[in-house]
Amino acid sequence: MINEIVSAILILVGAIFMLISSIGMIRLPDFYIRNSASTKAVVLGVSLILIGVGIHYDDILIFIEIFAILFFIYLISPLAAHIVSRAAVITKVDFWKKTKLDDLKGYEDELKD
Amino acid sequence: MSFFTIVSYIAIVIMSISMLLTLVRFIKGPSLPDRVISLDVFSANLLGLLAIYSILSEQKSYLNVALTISLVAFVGTLTFAYYLVQKKNKHQEND
Numbered sequence: 001m002i003n004e005i006v007s008a009i010l011i012l013v014g015a016i017f018m019l020i021s022s023i024g025m026i027r028l029p030d031f032y033i034r035n036s037a038s039t040k041a042v043v044l045g046v047s048l049i050l051i052g053v054g055i056h057y058d059d060i061l062i063f064i065e066i067f068a069i070l071f072f073i074y075l076i077s078p079l080a081a082h083i084v085s086r087a088a089v090i091t092k093v094d095f096w097k098k099t100k101l102d103d104l105k106g107y108e109d110e111l112k113d
Numbered sequence: 114m115s116f117f118t119i120v121s122y123i124a125i126v127i128m129s130i131s132m133l134l135t136l137v138r139f140i141k142g143p144s145l146p147d148r149v150i151s152l153d154v155f156s157a158n159l160l161g162l163l164a165i166y167s168i169l170s171e172q173k174s175y176l177n178v179a180l181t182i183s184l185v186a187f188v189g190t191l192t193f194a195y196y197l198v199q200k201k202n203k204h205q206e207n208d
Contacts, residue, residue, distance in 0.1 A: 008120040015124035022131035087194040088146040
């Protein structure tokens with residue numbers, strides 16, 4: 001019984017985090033800021049839901065499989081966000097008008113590779 | 114209908130709403146990278162939905178599908194980013 005309550009709370013909190021990240025995808029003004037919302041909140045939400053599912057099954061084989069999924073997500077998600085942001089900088093996607101940065105000013109030649 | 118089943122249905126409804134919001138960004142998105150990351154969020158929502166559905170239908174093999182989806186979504190994102198950079202490079206060489 002206590003398993004079911006803990007697992008239900010984890011699944012519900014994870015689903016609410018996914019909803020928050022989708023609202024961020026709609027409301028935020030810029031591609032780069034949206035990328036931050038889509039990476040961090042989604043990783044937290046998916047890992048909470050998967051841990052809740054594992055607690056509900058209460059089986060060591062299911063936990064191993066969920067550990068594999070979480071390992072891939074933690075490995076992949078920052079990598080994918082970095083690669084897509086780099087491609088967006090190279091193809092000159094517009095920044096938000098309030099963002100003030102010129103850190104990449106001297107490095108245009110190195111970005112071409 | 115137990116307590117856990119009701120909570121699972123509520124979570125499925127919440128995640129379906131978030132998938133719809135992600136699709137709005139996919140249709141509206143001004144640039145191609147917007148669409149790529151919205152597909153990423155969509156596949157993550159699909160992964161969580163499959164995990165909850167594997168409890169409701171009592172079929173553990175849906176978790177294997179979730180593992181496969183997490184890998185395929187990464188390959189899709191990587192391919193789109195590579196394609197964007199290559200297209201830009203080719204465009205510069207033609208100038």
